[in-house]
Amino acid sequence: MGIPVELLFEAVLFGILLGGFYAAVSAGLSVSFGLLDVPHVAHPAIMVFGSYCTWGLVRAGLDPIVAGLLLMPPFFLLGMAVYRFYYETFEKRGAEAGVRGIAFFFGVALIIEVGLILGFGVDQRIVEASYIGKSLSIGGDLRVPLRTLVVFCVAVLITVVLTLYMSKTFTGRAIKAVAQDEPALRLMGVNPVRIKQWAFGIATAIAALGGALLIIIGPVEPAMDRAYIGRTFAVVVLAGLGSMTGTVAAGMILGISESVVLMHPGLGASWAPAVSFALLLLVLGVRPQGLFGR
Amino acid sequence: MQGTTRSLLHIVARALGAVCAALLIAGGAFAQQPIKIGMSMPQTGSLGAGGKAELVALRMWVDDVNAKGGLLGRKVELIAYDDQTNPALTPGIYTKLLDVDKVDLLFAPYGTVPTAPIMPLVKQRGLLLMGNFSFQVNHTVKHDMWFNNLPAPDAESWFAGFFEQGQKVGAKSIAFLAADQEFAQNLANGAKELAKKAGMQTVYSQNYPPATTDFSSLIRAIRAAKPDMVFVCSYPNDSVAIVRAMNEIGVGDGVKLFGGGMVGLQFTPIMESLGSMLNGIVNYNSYVPGVKYPGIDEFLVRYQKKAAEEKVDPLGFYLPPFGYAMGQMLEQAVNGTKSIDQKKLAEYLHTHTMQTIVGPISYNKDGEWAQPRMLMIQFRGIADKNLDQWRQPGKQVVLYPPAYKTGDAVMPFDKARGK
Numbered sequence: 001m002g003i004p005v006e007l008l009f010e011a012v013l014f015g016i017l018l019g020g021f022y023a024a025v026s027a028g029l030s031v032s033f034g035l036l037d038v039p040h041v042a043h044p045a046i047m048v049f050g051s052y053c054t055w056g057l058v059r060a061g062l063d064p065i066v067a068g069l070l071l072m073p074p075f076f077l078l079g080m081a082v083y084r085f086y087y088e089t090f091e092k093r094g095a096e097a098g099v100r101g102i103a104f105f106f107g108v109a110l111i112i113e114v115g116l117i118l119g120f121g122v123d124q125r126i127v128e129a130s131y132i133g134k135s136l137s138i139g140g141d142l143r144v145p146l147r148t149l150v151v152f153c154v155a156v157l158i159t160v161v162l163t164l165y166m167s168k169t170f171t172g173r174a175i176k177a178v179a180q181d182e183p184a185l186r187l188m189g190v191n192p193v194r195i196k197q198w199a200f201g202i203a204t205a206i207a208a209l210g211g212a213l214l215i216i217i218g219p220v221e222p223a224m225d226r227a228y229i230g231r232t233f234a235v236v237v238l239a240g241l242g243s244m245t246g247t248v249a250a251g252m253i254l255g256i257s258e259s260v261v262l263m264h265p266g267l268g269a270s271w272a273p274a275v276s277f278a279l280l281l282l283v284l285g286v287r288p289q290g291l292f293g294r
Numbered sequence: 295m296q297g298t299t300r301s302l303l304h305i306v307a308r309a310l311g312a313v314c315a316a317l318l319i320a321g322g323a324f325a326q327q328p329i330k331i332g333m334s335m336p337q338t339g340s341l342g343a344g345g346k347a348e349l350v351a352l353r354m355w356v357d358d359v360n361a362k363g364g365l366l367g368r369k370v371e372l373i374a375y376d377d378q379t380n381p382a383l384t385p386g387i388y389t390k391l392l393d394v395d396k397v398d399l400l401f402a403p404y405g406t407v408p409t410a411p412i413m414p415l416v417k418q419r420g421l422l423l424m425g426n427f428s429f430q431v432n433h434t435v436k437h438d439m440w441f442n443n444l445p446a447p448d449a450e451s452w453f454a455g456f457f458e459q460g461q462k463v464g465a466k467s468i469a470f471l472a473a474d475q476e477f478a479q480n481l482a483n484g485a486k487e488l489a490k491k492a493g494m495q496t497v498y499s500q501n502y503p504p505a506t507t508d509f510s511s512l513i514r515a516i517r518a519a520k521p522d523m524v525f526v527c528s529y530p531n532d533s534v535a536i537v538r539a540m541n542e543i544g545v546g547d548g549v550k551l552f553g554g555g556m557v558g559l560q561f562t563p564i565m566e567s568l569g570s571m572l573n574g575i576v577n578y579n580s581y582v583p584g585v586k587y588p589g590i591d592e593f594l595v596r597y598q599k600k601a602a603e604e605k606v607d608p609l610g611f612y613l614p615p616f617g618y619a620m621g622q623m624l625e626q627a628v629n630g631t632k633s634i635d636q637k638k639l640a641e642y643l644h645t646h647t648m649q650t651i652v653g654p655i656s657y658n659k660d661g662e663w664a665q666p667r668m669l670m671i672q673f674r675g676i677a678d679k680n681l682d683q684w685r686q687p688g689k690q691v692v693l694y695p696p697a698y699k700t701g702d703a704v705m706p707f708d709k710a711r712g713k
Contacts, residue, residue, distance in 0.1 A: 007518055014510045021507070113338075121605035122342035124530055124558070126567035128678070133571050135542040141517070145510055145542040217507060219534045219564070223338050223378070227505040262502065263511035269502045270474040 003264045010142060011263040012256055017144070019255025020152030023248040024213050025228060026235035027158050028206035033233070034242035035179040036196050036203075038086070039102045043207055044228035045109035050075065050211020051220040052120055058127040065154060068212025072205040079204025082108065083197045109225060116222035124219040132216060151213045155248070158206060163244045165202075175199040179242055230277075238280050240293025249291055253279060328369040329634060331356075331624075332397030333426075334387040336404055339379025340529050343561055345404045347607035348426070349374055350600050351614035352401070354593075355621030365628045377403055381411050388412045392419070398634050401620060402426040404613065406477035413437060422636040422643075424620050425661065427613060430480050432660055439640040440661035443620045445580055445652070447662030449484020455670030455694025456525070456554050456576060457488050459703045463550050465522035469498035471512060471536070478527035481555045485525050497521050506532065509539035516545055523551045530558030534568065541571045550706040553577040559673075560612035562684060569678035574710030576672045576693065576703060581611045581652065584687025585669070585698055589651040590615055609684055619650035670694040672703050672710065 003011070025047060032040040050071055057067035090101050131146035138144060166172035174195045177185045182192045214220060214228075235254060239246030254276045261272040283291060333352075336345035356372045364370055373395050377383045384403060391397045400416065402409045402425045409428040416423045417437040425431070425442030429452075432440045446452035460468075468489050472482035479501070489496060498519035502512060513536070516524055524545055528536055533556040545552060553575040558564050560579050565572065581590070597610045607614070624639075626648050631638040647656040656664045671690040676683065683689055691701040704710040 004518070007515065010514055011511050014508065014514070018508050018510075117338060122338055122346050123561070123563040123605075123607070124343060124534065126534060126564070128567065128569075133538050133541045135544075143543050145508075145539065147538075147542075148508065148510065218538070219531050219567075221338075221340070221342065221531070223342075224531075258507075259511045262500075262506070262509075263515045265498070265500075265515065269500045269506075269512065271503075272506070273503050 003260075003266070006141075007263060008260070011260045013142075013144065014148070014263075015256030015259030016252055017148040017152045017255070018259055019252035020155035020248070021148065021213060021217055021251070022231060022235055022254050023251030024151065024155035024158055025207075025210040026232040026239075026247055026251060027155075027162060027244065028203040028210060029232045030236050030239065030242060030244060030247045031162075031175070031199055031206070032203035034236050034239070034247075035175060036199055037179070037241075038083070038091075038105075038196075038200065040105055040203070041102060041229055042105040042108035042112065042225075043203070044225035044232055045112040046075070046079075046204055046207045047211040047214055047228065048220055048222065048225045049112050049116065050208035051215040051224075052116055052125065052211075053208070054212040054215050055120075055125045055127055055220075058129070064127050064129050064212050064216050065150065068154075068209040071208040071212070075208035076201040076205040079207075080197050080201040082204065083200035087193055087197070113222050113225065120222070122221060124221050125215065126219045127215050129216065147216050151216055154209070154213060155251075158209065159244050159248050162202075162206070166244065171195070171198060175202075176242070234277065234280050238283055238290055240287075240290030243290070243292035246290060246292030253283075326368050328371040329365050329399065329628075330371050330373060330395060330397040331399045331401060332373045332388070332391030332395055333401035334375045334377035334384050334391075334403045334408065336379040336408060337374075337376035340531055341379040341405045341408070343530065343563065343607065344613050345379075346604070347561075347601065347610050348404055348613040348617035350604055350606055351593075351597060351610070351617040352621055354596065354600065355618050355625075359621070359625055365625065366632065366634070373397060377408050379405070379408060381407050384408045385411050385415055388415055392421075399624065399636075399639075400424065401624075402428060404617075406431055406480065407475055410476055413440075416440075420636065422640050424624055426620060427616065429477055430484075432662075433480075436660070438644075438659070438661070439636060441623065441640075441643045441657055442662050443616045443623070443652075443655075445616075445663055446578075446666045446668035447658065447660065449481060449488060451663075451666035452481065452578060452668050453485050453488055453525075453554060453670070455668075456485075456551065456578075457492050457494075459576060459670070459693060459705070460494070460523045460551050461492055462703075463705050465494060465550050467495045467497045467521045468523045468525055469516045469519050469521035470496060470500070470525050470527075471498075471516065472501050472527040473529055473532055474501040474503050475529075477557075478529070478555070481527045482525070485527070485554065489525075494523070502532070504529070504532075506535070509536050510543055512536075513539040513543040513545060517543065520546055520548055522548060524549055525554040526552070527555040528557065530561060530564060533558035534564055537568055537571050537575070545707070547706070547708050549708075551576050551703070552707050562607045562609040562611075562681070565676075565684060566679070566681050569680070570676050572673040573676050573712060574673065574704070574707050576670060579612065579669045579671045579690060581615055582669060582671055582687070582690040582692060583611070583685055584700060585692070587615075587651055587653045588649075593618060593651050608681065611684075615652050619648075619652045619655065622650045623648040623655065667695065667698070669698060672701075674701075674704065674710070 029043045054067040135143040235250045238250035406428045413435040422439045472478040627639045627642045
């Protein structure tokens with residue numbers, strides 16, 4: 001059983017928008033895991049924390065996107081503090097830091113989850129905004145949900161700003177350098193720990209904005225981070241560690257494959273996650289370094 | 295003088311003896327072990343919101359029983375662990391409850407998915423299990439000591455009202471969208487049988503994976519199939535996403551009825567947040583304001599006070615009254631048999647009608663309600679951001695069953711939504 005061309009086109013369009021969302025929620029991880037090699041499994045939990053903070057600010061009368069932008073500075077500081085603690089207690093101590101680091105970040109995720117339950121309860125939280133629940137009619141039968149369009153635009157903006165920052169500023173280039181050759185950076189008189197701390201702050205700030213996008217897309221609850229650990233790591237690995245352009249491309253691949261499988265009448269929609277991850281395996285089989293990895 | 299002293303000593307000695315005897319009796323009673331009731335409850339995860347609200351109601355029942363002197367003169371203690379809505383955890387939790395905590399009686403966790411894995415355990419050990427809003431988990435296990443508090447034993451009693459409305463307006467085709475997990479699949483399969491009996495043609499049927507992010511593609515595919523009715527079986531997070539996508543993408547102006555088995559549209563925070571997006575949807579519910587049961591109004595006043603303190607569902611219409619009723623049934627069985635013997639309790643529950651705050655409940659041989667009372671309602675005239683509107687009758691018009699009917703469905707779907 002095939003899929004009509006018109007529907008296929010719409011499935012791809014919805015997939016591109018969904019892919020933008022996946023790229024946005026993975027962009028922070030692309031910095032922390034992709035560039036800094038920190039096994040940051042608490043990234044989705046920080047994002048969910050950002051969603052709850054957004055929910056609080058929306059209740060105070062702010063738009064979710066504005067709320068997400070306002071949350072970036074405090075989350076930047078939070079990220080710097082978390083990295084410093086991680087560095088002092090784990091990374092500084094050497095070879096087993098990676099494995100123990102995973103345990104550390106699982107602990108952070110659990111603390112955030114329990115904190116959210118104690119602070120907000122377990123009810124699903126939803127935000128309202130002028131672009132949620134409405135669509136943009138683009139001739140004929142084609143209607144595009146405004147919330148996914150808004151999220152896609154923010155995702156593109158994050159990618160552009162982050163790419164420019166990494167390539168045009170001294171700190172951005174230093175972050176890329178610390179990922180490639182830390183001793184060389186040290187020889188040039190730059191403190192790699194401070195650079196990593198700064199980069200982790202940026203990753204956390206982006207996670208806060210990602211949290212705002214998450215609650216725009218759908219309801220959140222404290223344990224929602226678990227559903228995003230696999231997805232965000234898959235996007236970052238598929239992209240090629242640390243590649244911002246790759247993150248968008250990988251998000252699109254997952255988004256489009258998910259959307260097409262969901263809409264296709266002949267394929268079981270239940271296969272959507274399996275198809276996405278099979279694609280991930282396939283790409284890694286051909287290019288182990290990921291789509292845009294070197 | 296000596297005689298006076300002696301008689302005084304005699305009196306003091308007698309008084310001391312009486313006090314000691316009283317203390318011994320009181321001490322004996324005090325030393326009696328409490329009756330422990332164990333359960334797991336989803337307190338986090340997708341069913342956590344409902345589970346926590348119901349736990350408030352169950353604790354109210356425990357407090358009420360203890361205020362009356364307990365059961366058989368023993369205090370009641372409720373031990374509840376969080377199963378995280380994870381079916382893989384429940385067998386372990388119930389084994390711990392039985393073998394480590396040594397509980398006397400069991401309540402099932404809220405929901406089909408967490409309950410299904412413990413059915414073999416309770417059957418194997420011959421234990422009474424008070425079911426908690428589970429759908430057909432005893433259907434194949436056939437445990438004769440299972441008693442569910444869900445007011446619908448099968449898909450027919452659950453959704454007869456939905457299909458009846460569709461038939462009234464001559465619906466000929468139907469689309470099915472269901473979550474790919476046990477509860478939704480059981481319901482959807484039952485609903486498919488009902489559709490077949492009603493002579494409806496299935497033009498679309500899709501099972502979506504749990505944790506689906508966006509439903510735009512699925513809703514668009516439903517619109518392309520041009521059904522007369524859309525039947526959805528979903529869990530809370532999905533229900534919200536589906537309602538949003540339905541509002542954005544649309545299901546087509548040929549659709550007469552949309553809804554059916556969407557879990558979550560009964561939870562106050564979700565209803566409040568979705569607001570006017572709910573208008574026109576026809577969905578099941580267990581209780582709505584305006585339905586009269588003895589004692590439920592008083593219960594809800596007390597519950598709502600506690601719910602505000604515990605940050606759970608502020609109105610608590612859906613699950614909490616049925617959780618409290620589950621306790622009431624156990625209480626009547628224990629008092630009726632003057633025992634906590636599991637077999638005697640099961641026999642009592644099979645042969646008596648229980649009086650509860652959700653009305654009288656009697657059981658069929660499978661431990662399901664002999665007289666089902668699941669409501670089919672239509673959301674009407676819902677405004678955005680207004681919690682108080684949900685306290686009034688009329689916002690959820692009861693279409694079915696006839697005994698509780700408060701109005702007819704407005705169809706087609708677009709008309710019901712005011713478009």
